[in-house]
């Protein structure tokens with residue numbers, strides 16, 4: 001809808017296909033455009049947070065979703081929460097009354113690679129279209145599940161209780177190892193087994209692929225299972241005593257700066273407060289601040305770093321663009337941002353130009369970079385958070401937030417200037 005709204009606003013005639021209500025997804029219940037399938041919160045508005053920064057940029061980009069959210073806002077402290085019915089009804093009305101948009105209520109099963117197209121069919125894309133996307137992008141590049149491990153703020157780790165080194169390679173600094181003694185491990189497993197879990201949505205398939213089993217499910221298979229799985233200590237030597245730890249949690253750098261770490265193999269369905277409580281039992285993480293918690297859910301998305309160009313077109317298919325959660329961004333407003341960006345990508349393509357990539361110290365730029373930058377490990381979706389945004393550098397902590405805001409403001413405005421008339 002964001003892409004349609006943007007393109008229609010530039011005078012283009014848009015055909016917007018929506019399969020509901022004739023065919024539905026397992027989560028939607030109405031035929032309204034902009035139906036929020038779960039929470040009615042679009043997160044915080046404070047510009048000193050990553051979510052707040054994204055909102056500021058979206059407002060500058062004339063986001064339909066954001067403007068409608070403010071119009072249909074309900075009280076929720078600092079969060080932007082909406083009356084979900086009023087929100088979806090208002091979005092539907094605005095799209096329906098746009099004379100440049102024709103809404104066609106049918107399931108799309110084919111993509112004509114010659115027709116300028118934006119595909120934004122979301123985490124529950126219909127099966128037939130998913131099959132077509134897999135054909136265009138490569139069948140090993142379309143994922144149906146999202147198994148996310150928590151991300152820890154590097155500054156919150158207790159380095160006196162951790163050490164660097166890959167398995168069999170003590171010299172490497174790619175991994176940070178958090179060792180546990182036998183007692184610590186047993187206590188950890190006992191608490192993990194008792195912890196509260198998020199109950200699966202009725203439609204979600206609770207059978208997990210072996211490659212993305214939740215840690216609590218592995219723990220339930222036997223007291224030693226985690227020591228043969230993600231907490232395996234084999235090939236790891238603690239330089240403090242020259243011995244192999246009883247168990248170990250490995251953290252892998254999440255980004256080049258090394259200011260955020262991913263807990264390797266720690267996808268989980270524990271509730272967020274339980275993740276905080278249980279993972280803090282790992283000695284090096286006793287004071288950990290989490291940029292993102294772990295989760296597992298049905299989510300159709302592409303291996304975007306391998307599939308997408310920086311304008312969100314599919315490699316080898318310059319007229320087919322992806323938007324929304326299919327690109328590997330996660331969340332209502334992140335998806336809206338990806339919609340606007342794909343709209344700009346298509347507009348630039350039609351004008352024969354190239355879309356300038358927003359800098360990584362802006363929220364939009366961080367999302368674009370996150371989903372398009374090549375990486376070695378398996379691509380996992382992300383919402384906006386400071387862990388994926390470029391840091392303001394070596395600035396005193398007190399001034400970090402101000403400096404980030406100043407820099408983001410300059411970068412974003414320079415990027416808007418470089419769009420030469422697209423906005």
Ligand SMILES: Cc1cc2nc3c(=O)[nH]c(=O)nc-3n(C[C@H](O)[C@H](O)[C@H](O)COP(=O)(O)OP(=O)(O)OC[C@H]3O[C@@H](n4cnc5c(N)ncnc54)[C@H](O)[C@@H]3O)c2cc1C
Nearest residue numbers: 018019038039107108121122125126129324325331332335
């Ligand atoms: C169960 C669940 C709970 C979630 N909870 C939250 C939450 O609390 N907060 C949050 O920020 N995010 C949440 N998300 C993620 C949220 O869905 C996305 O952030 C956002 O809605 C994605 O936007 P989108 O436009 O990419 O896809 P969607 O909003 O899903 O829109 C895609 C549209 O495409 C249509 N469609 C699909 N296939 C076809 C086809 N072949 N032909 C025509 N139309 C088609 C669908 O009917 C749908 O209307 C949740 C997702 C799920 C699945």
